[in-house]
Amino acid sequence: MKTPGAVLLWSALVVVAAESGHTNLQDEAPGPAQTQQSCQPDIYTVLREMTALITEQTVELRHTKTQMEAMETRLRASEKTVEEQRVELRLTKTQMEKQIAELKKDNGDSKVxxxxxxxxxxxxxxxxxxxxxxxxxxxxxxxxxxxxxxxxxxxxxxxxxxxxxxxxxxxxxxxxxxxxxxxxxxxxxxxxxxxxxxxxxxxxxxxxxxxxxxxxxxxxxxxxxxxxxxxxxxxxxxxxxxxx
The missing domain is CATH 2.60.120.40 (Jelly Rolls)
Structure with a gap:
């Protein structure tokens, strides 16, 4: 009966063997002590690579999140600017209508x-x-x-x-x-x-x-x-x- 540690070690050996092109572990497997010594560095390498990949992806996710937050801030600023322009246009329209009304009134009053x-x-x-x-x-x-x-x-x-x-x-x-x-x-x-x-x-x-x-x-x-x-x-x- 294999212990959990042995199962984990065997799984790691399968992964390493698959990556190295070996398919028959029964024929080529060395003794337990030699296998443990030869596999441990490969497992650590894989773990280090996975850790580095996860770290890189975490950095990329943070960068993406920062970019998205910056885009969201710019979008809110743009929406605010558009609303301010709409308000300014409404005020300008109101002022123009008032001026036109005053001009019409002055034009009417000028006919005396x-x-x-x-x-x-x-x-x-x-x-x-x-x-x-x-x-x-x-x-x-x-x-x-x-x-x-x-x-x-x-x-x-x-x-x-x-x-x-x-x-x-x-x-x-x-x-x-x-x-x-x-x-x-x-x-x-x-x-x-x-x-x-x-x-x-x-x-x-x-x-x-x-x-x-x-x-x-x-x-x-x-x-x-x-x-x-x-x-x-x-x-x-x-x-x-x-x-x-």
């Missing part, structure tokens, strides 16, 4: 023009009054931008810019005729013609730099009058020249 007269069915005069009175031109020829209010006679600047205003006054000569142009309630320019034996005319024009919300209107002076004829001889007009 009005021209108006008096709405009457028969010829008459407005005035004279004992106090200065704002003229309300309620017959509107054009009011692009709706900056002029025909219910109050007041123009309100929708945007900051340079505006041009013109007005023409026509009246009979029994009283003086004219009107003052006011900015935010303050006098700017005036147009006036004295009493005469015939119909009288006067006109005025001015360009003003206005801030958004500034107001402009015409005010009939004390003791003066203007015609409100069906022919619309008296008019008040204004327009935005350019933005500031």
């Amino acid at each position: 023009a009005f021209s108006a007269s008096f709405a009457v069915s028969v010829n008459k005069h407005i005035g004279p009054f004992n106090t200065a009175t704002t003229l309300i031109f309620n017959h509107v020829f054009i009011n692009i931008g709706s900056a002029y209010d025909p219910n109050t006679g007041i123009f309100t600047a929708p945007v900051r810019g340079v505006y041009q205003f013109r007005y023409h006054i026509f009246a009979g000569g029994t009283h003086g005729a004219g009107a003052n142009l006011l900015k935010n309630g303050q006098h700017v320019v005036a147009a006036y013609n004295h009493i005469a034996s015939h119909d009288i005319n006067t006109s005025q024009g001015v360009s003003l730099q206005l801030e958004k919300g500034d107001t402009v209107c015409l005010r009939l002076g004390q003791g003066a009058w203007v015609s409100a004829y069906t022919g619309h001889y008296t008019t008040f007009s204004g327009q935005l020249l350019f933005l500031m």
